[in-house]
Amino acid sequence: MSSSPLNPLNSAGTTSELPEIDWRAPWFSAVAAPAQAALAGDDWRGALSSLAANAGLVSGQGRALRFVAQDELPAGVAYEAFIASTGGVPTRRNLHDFFNALIWLTFPGGKAALNARQSSAIAADGVQSTRGATRDAATLFDENAVVFACSDGALGAALRAFDWQTLFVARRADWGRACEVQPFGHALLEKLVTPYKSVTAHAWIVDVPQTYFEWPDARRREWLDAQIAPTLASACLTTRDFSPLPVLGIPGWWPANDDPAFYRDVAVFRSGRRERARAD
Structure with a gap:
């Protein structure tokens, strides 16, 4: 390009x-x-x-x-x-x-x-x-967050569980009609000027109505902005409220991820804390 x-x-x-x-x-x-x-x-x-x-x-x-x-x-x-x-x-x-x-x-x-x-x-x-947990989470949101807009709870659950096969392979066709990602973090966008496979965002999951995916892009972002602002203003936040999301795994974002083998790279698509705990 x-x-x-x-x-x-x-x-x-x-x-x-x-x-x-x-x-x-x-x-x-x-x-x-x-x-x-x-x-x-x-x-x-x-x-x-x-x-x-x-x-x-x-x-x-x-x-x-x-x-x-x-x-x-x-x-x-x-x-x-x-x-x-x-x-x-x-x-x-x-x-x-x-x-x-x-x-x-x-x-x-x-x-x-x-x-x-x-x-x-x-x-x-x-x-x-030392900023404290809430300010650390707010800074993390500001620098590296994406909003994961989702109308199907199973997709949000797959993200939280590090279930990459469900999220990116089995449910691949649902991207753009039941879930999508909107970048928020400006440091994340800076990194994506020269993208590399392990770029990982901190995803904030927002439940959306199914009709959300029928709206124009600008209306989607306006709606999401109205949803996240009250939480960012006053809710108790911690860094554990985010889910890691390797952004080049998002369908349509990187040509190499058309091959399911792309997601077998466990250095990038990790099993997560709960899986590792069970293995121990």
């Missing part, structure tokens, strides 16, 4: 060190359009800020969202607290922060909920070297 390159120059003509990206990759389907629109000009940070303003996006404290230079973050002020109180998201001209901005545009409710939660914790406890 040919690649659509990121614009390597910013408005000052200096290198932004962003690599080429093939926006046709399925894991970029939600962010490809705003990404390419922003990269059509010289200032992608400003372009994404305009998209956020047009959509009425806000921070965790309801401040109008925009993407600002990293040096606007004052020394000694926590990143999440600054976003919440000012609406400015410090955004370096690198791939990690580019995808972070794109996820703000894609799941604004979820991102604002995480921002509110993190900034409130900082206000209450200060910036600590």
Whole structure:
């Protein structure tokens, strides 16, 4: 496949060190359009800020969202607290922060909920070297999560049980009509610029109605955003609430997984804690 390159120059003509990206990759389907629109000009940070303003996006404290230079973050002020109180998201001209901005545009409710939660914790406890279980889980969601939307509980159960043969082989035809994955973590998308077999996301399972799979993609993401935001805002979270998901195993995401032998690689498609415990 040919690649659509990121614009390597910013408005000052200096290198932004962003690599080429093939926006046709399925894991970029939600962010490809705003990404390419922003990269059509010289200032992608400003372009994404305009998209956020047009959509009425806000921070965790309801401040109008925009993407600002990293040096606007004052020394000694926590990143999440600054976003919440000012609406400015410090955004370096690198791939990690580019995808972070794109996820703000894609799941604004979820991102604002995480921002509110993190900034409130900082206000209450200060910036600590140890965040605690809930903040660790919130950070994991922000960086590496996918939302596993599922209308059939058996598929969610297969994911939780590390039952890759059921999830990816026996029930392969049900992908796209009874389950799907929507990427949320911006670090995950960064890794998928140069994909490798062992890239593993932390899947958050969301039950959806069967009619969900009849909706347009944008409506699906809007619905999911509304579902996950209250949980991310206030529910008790732990890292054990996630299920590991090797994303290149998702049907349609990687040509090699058309062969069932792809899933026999136990270094990637592991048996999981419960299976290993029984074996011991």
